[in-house]
Amino acid sequence: MxxxxxxxxxxxxxxxxxVMKEIIKALPEEHIIYLGDTARVPYGGRSSxxxxxxxxxxxxxxxxxxxxxxxxxxxxxxxxxxxxLRKQFSVPVIGVVEPxxxxxxxxxxxxxxxxxxxxTTINSGSYETAIKAIDESIEVFxxxxxxxxxxxxxGWTEGEIVDLTARKYISLMNNSVDTVVLGxxxxxxxxxxxxxxxxxxxxxxxxxxxxxxxxxxxEKNMRCSGAGEKMRKFLVTxxxxxxxxxxxxxxxxxxSDIEKIDLVG
Amino acid sequence: MxxxxxxxxxxxxxxxxxVMKEIIKALPEEHIIYLGDTARVPYGGRSSxxxxxxxxxxxxxxxxxxxxxxxxxxxxxxxxxxxxLRKQFSVPVIGVVEPxxxxxxxxxxxxxxxxxxxxTTINSGSYETAIKAIDESIEVFxxxxxxxxxxxxxGWTEGEIVDLTARKYISLMNNSVDTVVLGxxxxxxxxxxxxxxxxxxxxxxxxxxxxxxxxxxxEKNMRCSGAGEKMRKFLVTxxxxxxxxxxxxxxxxxxSDIEKIDLVG
Numbered sequence: 215m216x217x218x219x220x221x222x223x224x225x226x227x228x229x230x231x232x233v234m235k236e237i238i239k240a241l242p243e244e245h246i247i248y249l250g251d252t253a254r255v256p257y258g259g260r261s262s263x264x265x266x267x268x269x270x271x272x273x274x275x276x277x278x279x280x281x282x283x284x285x286x287x288x289x290x291x292x293x294x295x296x297x298x299l300r301k302q303f304s305v306p307v308i309g310v311v312e313p314x315x316x317x318x319x320x321x322x323x324x325x326x327x328x329x330x331x332x333x334t335t336i337n338s339g340s341y342e343t344a345i346k347a348i349d350e351s352i353e354v355f356x357x358x359x360x361x362x363x364x365x366x367x368x369g370w371t372e373g374e375i376v377d378l379t380a381r382k383y384i385s386l387m388n389n390s391v392d393t394v395v396l397g398x399x400x401x402x403x404x405x406x407x408x409x410x411x412x413x414x415x416x417x418x419x420x421x422x423x424x425x426x427x428x429x430x431x432x433e434k435n436m437r438c439s440g441a442g443e444k445m446r447k448f449l450v451t452x453x454x455x456x457x458x459x460x461x462x463x464x465x466x467x468x469x470s471d472i473e474k475i476d477l478v479g
Numbered sequence: 480m481x482x483x484x485x486x487x488x489x490x491x492x493x494x495x496x497x498v499m500k501e502i503i504k505a506l507p508e509e510h511i512i513y514l515g516d517t518a519r520v521p522y523g524g525r526s527s528x529x530x531x532x533x534x535x536x537x538x539x540x541x542x543x544x545x546x547x548x549x550x551x552x553x554x555x556x557x558x559x560x561x562x563x564l565r566k567q568f569s570v571p572v573i574g575v576v577e578p579x580x581x582x583x584x585x586x587x588x589x590x591x592x593x594x595x596x597x598x599t600t601i602n603s604g605s606y607e608t609a610i611k612a613i614d615e616s617i618e619v620f621x622x623x624x625x626x627x628x629x630x631x632x633x634g635w636t637e638g639e640i641v642d643l644t645a646r647k648y649i650s651l652m653n654n655s656v657d658t659v660v661l662g663x664x665x666x667x668x669x670x671x672x673x674x675x676x677x678x679x680x681x682x683x684x685x686x687x688x689x690x691x692x693x694x695x696x697x698e699k700n701m702r703c704s705g706a707g708e709k710m711r712k713f714l715v716t717x718x719x720x721x722x723x724x725x726x727x728x729x730x731x732x733x734x735s736d737i738e739k740i741d742l743v744g
Contacts, residue, residue: 253525260518364629375647378640 217436220245220445221427222281222305224272227255228367228457229399230287231464233310236402236424237285238446238467241431244438245445249276250461251477253451257290258334269295270302271477275449277303282436285427286310287399287420289331293340306430313426314395314419315344318352321415322393325352330383330408331397333358341397355388359398366403367460380407393417403464448472482701485510485710486692487546487570489537492520493632493722494664495552496729498575501667501689502550503711503732506696509703510710514541515726516742518716522555523599534560535567536742540714542568547701550692551575552664552685554596558605571695578691579660579684580609583617586680587658590617595648595673596662598623606662620653624663631668632725645672658682668729713737 221244223234234248249272251257257265269291273284284299284307286292292309299307318327318341329341336356345354361379370376387394395417396402402420409416431437448469450457458469486509488499499513514537516522522530534556538549549564549572551557557574564572583592583606594606601621610619626644635641652659660682661667667685674681696702713734715722723734 360633361626361629361635364626368625370626370647375640375643378643382635382640 215439216282218245218438218440219280219282220247220447221283221285222247222249222273222276222279223285223287224249224251224269224276224291225287225399226251226257226268226290228252228461228464229363230285231461232399232402232420233285233287233423235465235467236418236420237427240424240428241437243440243444244431247276247279247281247445247447247449249449249475250457251451252453252457253477256332256334257288258332260290262294265290266295266298268477269299273299273303273307275475275477277305281305283308283427283430285423287423289335289340289398290338293335293338306434308423308426308430310399310419310423311340311344311397313422314397314417315341316348317417317422318393318395319345319348321417322352324390324392325349326355326388326391327352327393327395328355328357328387328391329395329397330357330359330362330387330401332363333360335397341395355391357383357386359383362404363398363400366400369463371404371407376404376407377411380404380411384408384411387412395419446471449475451475451477480704481547483510483703483705484545484547485512485712486548486550487512487514487538487541487544488550488552489514489516489534489541489556490552490664491516491522491533491555493517493726493729494628495550496726497664497667497685498550498552498688500730500732501683501685502692505689505693506702508705508709509696512541512544512546512710512712512714514714514740515722516716517718517722518742521597521599522553523597525555527559530555531560531563533742534564538564538568538572540740540742542570546570548573548692548695550688552688554600554605554663555603558600558603571699573688573691573695575664575684575688576605576609576662578687579662579682580606581613582682582687583658583660584610584613586682587617589655589657590614591620591653591656592617592658592660593620593622593652593656594660594662595622595624595627595652595666597628598625600662606660620656622648622651624648627669628663628665631665634725634728636669636672641669641672645669645676649673649676652677660684711736714740716740716742
């Protein structure tokens with residue numbers, strides 16, 4: 215049955231696993247297949263055209279395995295590829311930027327929102343565009359935090375170094391903002407650190423994206439009905455070992471069913 | 480005159496500028512042209528075949544502009560591309576691994592050497608191979624320090640965060656070593672921090688590579704004889720702005736003559 219097919223998720227690397235984790239939490243009965251394009255990570259520095267090509271290639275692999283819905287769990291891809299993916303594939307396509315932007319618009323009272331993310335995401339202005347598309351009067355302040363991803367991938371998500379780093383970045387934030395969007399799929403891993411420093415609501419794009427997946431599956435009557443064991447399948451384009459090692463910290467779940475695939479780079 | 484042609488240097492990004500800086504110090508009368516393949520940085524995660532192809536493309540651009548000697552100021556390229564570059568181009572080719580390895584062999588008394596570098600460089604074992612090719616009895620201990628590059632590129636080369644990070648990595652180092660090789664072209668930027676923590680000699684591959692360039696130019700009678708202004712030309716494959724901004728910190732020299740070129744990726 216179509217509704218028993220898995221939800222497909224792709225990201226350039228391990229970051230999207232925070233999105234997968236929230237989808238499992240919100241929709242434990244769903245089968246999931248995740249593709250991490252680890253051979254071509256990071257997408258950040260690449261041209262929009264290249265990112266679109268990579269995104270279509272990733273989506274094609276997932277669609278060929280049979281999926282009922284596609285989640286683009288990569289900020290860079292979400293910013294530039296949704297349109298082409300929706301044109302080329304018939305499954306519903308959900309990105310990570312819009313759900314986070316929408317939640318920020320609902321949350322802010324003073325109409326001043328901060329977005330933290332990688333340099334590429336902040337420079338692209340993708341959250342600003344998405345927020346202003348809903349409410350043009352909202353001011354958006356982007357703060358690039360290039361050290362968070364390597365800190366998180368190194369596993370240094372507790373202690374003095376991550377604490378000092380977060381304080382340094384947060385000191386760059388406009389202090390009239392009343393809402394902060396975690397604009398990078400890695401950042402939920404240090405949400406506890408950021409929360410201790412800022413005293414305003416944090417929008418977690420992973421949680422918001424999972425809510426959106428549930429809404430769309432319900433609207434389209436595509437919730438998985440079957441009982442029994444659930445698929446948790448992983449495809450990677452580079453070393454499976456490193457992905458599993460770092461990924462298990464992100465997912466808080468044992469990564470066993472993992473397969474290396476080849477995508478032309 | 481052939482000897483008045485510039486020395487060509489390429490790297491995947493800004494890191495190789497520490498090598499250029501040492502070459503300027505050692506050989507101020509030489510013209511220099513530097514190519515930073517910033518659109519395709521980092522080379523670390525890519526296959527050897529891809530790195531070799533990128534290296535040949537970079538070298539071809541520099542050779543077509545007219546150079547008398549090529550410096551491969553990128554650890555990943557140096558580890559896998561020297562042979563193909565020497566086969567395909569007639570100019571002398573110098574990498575960054577061999578000069579650093581040679582200096583470490585000369586320095587160590589206890590025959591125990593630590594190499595610090597990116598995860599890719601350490602996993603590749605390139606310094607270990609180069610050191611053992613000279614003296615097989617030397618033990619080499621690699622320590623990957625993935626946070627150093629982003630810290631340096633962020634400009635956080637002083638203060639508590641870089642200090643704590645360096646202490647954490649150095650605590651992972653075998654404490655019987657008597658020599659440390661800075662196995663990444665970025666690391667000279669935090670040599671002062673590392674020196675304060677370890678009390679043993681540091682081998683700076685940038686300085687060693689510059690010495691090697693002088694030796695080869697002298698042996699081949701190719702030292703620049705001309706007086707007057709010296710060429711300091713930069714080619715980049717992505718945004719010139721960011722390269723100039725970050726690069727000037729590395730080079731301690733104003734980057735003005737910069738040109739964006741296209742390389743098919």
